[in-house]
Amino acid sequence: MLGVMDNDQTYLSQLQDYYAHQRLLPSYAAIGTLLGLRSKSSVAALVARLKLQGYLDSGPDKRLKPTSRFFERHLADSSVRAGFPSPAQESMGDAITIDEFLVERPSQTVLVKVKGDSMIDAGIHAGDIVVVERRQAANPGDIVIAIVDNEFTLKYLEQDKNGFCLRPANPAYPVIRPRGHLELFGVVTGLIRKYAN
Numbered sequence: 001m002l003g004v005m006d007n008d009q010t011y012l013s014q015l016q017d018y019y020a021h022q023r024l025l026p027s028y029a030a031i032g033t034l035l036g037l038r039s040k041s042s043v044a045a046l047v048a049r050l051k052l053q054g055y056l057d058s059g060p061d062k063r064l065k066p067t068s069r070f071f072e073r074h075l076a077d078s079s080v081r082a083g084f085p086s087p088a089q090e091s092m093g094d095a096i097t098i099d100e101f102l103v104e105r106p107s108q109t110v111l112v113k114v115k116g117d118s119m120i121d122a123g124i125h126a127g128d129i130v131v132v133e134r135r136q137a138a139n140p141g142d143i144v145i146a147i148v149d150n151e152f153t154l155k156y157l158e159q160d161k162n163g164f165c166l167r168p169a170n171p172a173y174p175v176i177r178p179r180g181h182l183e184l185f186g187v188v189t190g191l192i193r194k195y196a197n
Contacts, residue, residue, distance in 0.1 A: 131190035
């Protein structure tokens with residue numbers, strides 16, 4: 001049975017790669033071709049096992065669809081040091097989905113692409129995508145998206161004797177002191193950055 005489970009993980013990985021490129025799952029016949037399975041019964045058995053394990057489901061139109069578990073990625077058992085090297089271990093621990101890790105309230109969360117370099121010293125670069133939870137309130141020190149003079153801006157929310165202000169994380173930019181009401185769009189709860197291949 002171990003061999004079947006190992007093969008299932010290999011087949012699942014191939015289906016995940018296929019989905020990443022096509023944004024849909026292949027038909028049963030295409031699964032056979034993609035995975036090199038020669039009989040319809042072996043494809044049906046694989047699909048049944050992946051459904052039983054919670055990776056696949058069938059939609060109302062009987063087409064295969066991925067479940068949230070399909071999008072889980074393995075979290076390594078050990079962390080990586082950003083300082084001195086530590087002994088390498090390749091064992092994998094729990095699996096998580098990116099949404100599960102970064103998004104606490106899906107109905108209130110939006111992804112926003114960053115332009116400019118006013119938050120570079122906070123580690124937020126142009127092209128990054130920030131995960132923003134829509135809120136009307138935030139705490140001093142939070143990184144927020146605020147609406148100032150009908151424009152969105154990404155800054156630290158700060159408070160001093162003169163009231164709230166928005167501080168950049170780049171000395172080349174000034175602190176913004178809204179003349180009227182400061183309107184918050186949301187609080188940054190995470191960041192996504194894709195490195196070039």
